[in-house]
Amino acid sequence: MTLKINALETRRFGMVCAGIDGMASQLPDLAEVNRQAQMQGVAMISVRVDVSALDRVHTLEADGYRLMDTLVYYNGNLAQDRPALSLPTGISFRVATPQDAEAVGSLARLCFKNYIGHYHSDPRLDSKAADAAYAEWAERSVRQVSARDPVFLVLQGDDIAGFLTTRTRADDAHEFVLNGVAPEYQGRGLYAALLNAAARMIDAEAQGQEPQALLSISTQINNYGVQRVWARMGLVHSQSFYTFHKWFTL
Ligand SMILES: CC(C)(COP(=O)(O)OP(=O)(O)OC[C@H]1O[C@@H](n2cnc3c(N)ncnc32)[C@H](O)[C@@H]1OP(=O)(O)O)[C@@H](O)C(=O)NCCC(=O)NCCS
Numbered sequence: 001m002t003l004k005i006n007a008l009e010t011r012r013f014g015m016v017c018a019g020i021d022g023m024a025s026q027l028p029d030l031a032e033v034n035r036q037a038q039m040q041g042v043a044m045i046s047v048r049v050d051v052s053a054l055d056r057v058h059t060l061e062a063d064g065y066r067l068m069d070t071l072v073y074y075n076g077n078l079a080q081d082r083p084a085l086s087l088p089t090g091i092s093f094r095v096a097t098p099q100d101a102e103a104v105g106s107l108a109r110l111c112f113k114n115y116i117g118h119y120h121s122d123p124r125l126d127s128k129a130a131d132a133a134y135a136e137w138a139e140r141s142v143r144q145v146s147a148r149d150p151v152f153l154v155l156q157g158d159d160i161a162g163f164l165t166t167r168t169r170a171d172d173a174h175e176f177v178l179n180g181v182a183p184e185y186q187g188r189g190l191y192a193a194l195l196n197a198a199a200r201m202i203d204a205e206a207q208g209q210e211p212q213a214l215l216s217i218s219t220q221i222n223n224y225g226v227q228r229v230w231a232r233m234g235l236v237h238s239q240s241f242y243t244f245h246k247w248f249t250l
Pocket of ligand 1: 181182189
């Protein structure tokens with residue numbers, strides 16, 4: 001088990017941030033982790049643990065790790081012959097190109113302002129830097145967009161109203177990663193419509209070659225609205241993870 005410096009978080013928050021490799025499968029030797037953290041000047045360690053691994057959870061708690069959020073994963077069959085949802089007037093969908101990167105980044109900053117994820121939940125992390133983390137993440141996904149990992153947009157006229165980034169995992173599951181609808185367009189069913197359209201477009205692209213393809217999506221446990229949408233899409237809650245932070249600075 002080794003400490004792994006997280007370069008992205010380190011740059012983002014202006015302090016040395018790290019994770020622990022191998023955390024998913026074994027009880028960590030925290031004395032060794034602490035020794036490595038001191039040697040490398042680590043300010044904060046962030047780890048995710050399956051909620052079922054209570055031995056690991058209790059070991060982390062005893063060592064000063066504090067709970068920051070709980071992530072729930074929903075999975076289901078991608079190919080479900082979903083009918084298209086009816087849309088408000090003027091709404092359309094398209095796949096993003098790298099030229100959309102900046103606009104999607106700005107949109108993500110608005111959607112995820114003061115969000116409920118582990119960065120915003122930690123009072124010791126700057127909330128503006130946490131907002132920026134989501135903007136950067138969304139922008140980078142659009143810049144690196146590919147046929148394997150498309151980003152979908154919902155538009156009102158020419159205006160980008162919402163976005164949904166995806167990635168194809170090593171197990172070939174299609175994961176919907178980061179998604180949001182601009183505050184001024186919320187509450188009109190656009191999120192549900194975007195998910196439905198994205199699933200239909202990926203399914204059509206696969207043209208029946210992946211009949212068993214899995215669709216996977218995650219969020220914080222208290223993000224209730226989106227989970228209602230996922231349940232209606234036939235996805236089921238299948239895994240949960242706690243996120244902990246430990247601080248080494250006063
Ligand atoms: C979550 C979000 C995408 C919803 O967008 P939206 O277009 O307003 O969603 P919809 O109109 O399709 O509504 C979806 C469901 O969420 C519910 N909902 C929307 N906003 C909500 C809120 N603030 N609190 C509770 N439920 C909410 C709606 O009531 C609806 O559920 P229902 O059909 O059972 O009534 C949008 O609020 C957002 O961008 N939030 C911040 C980012 C985020 O949470 N992204 C998703 C996880 S990565």
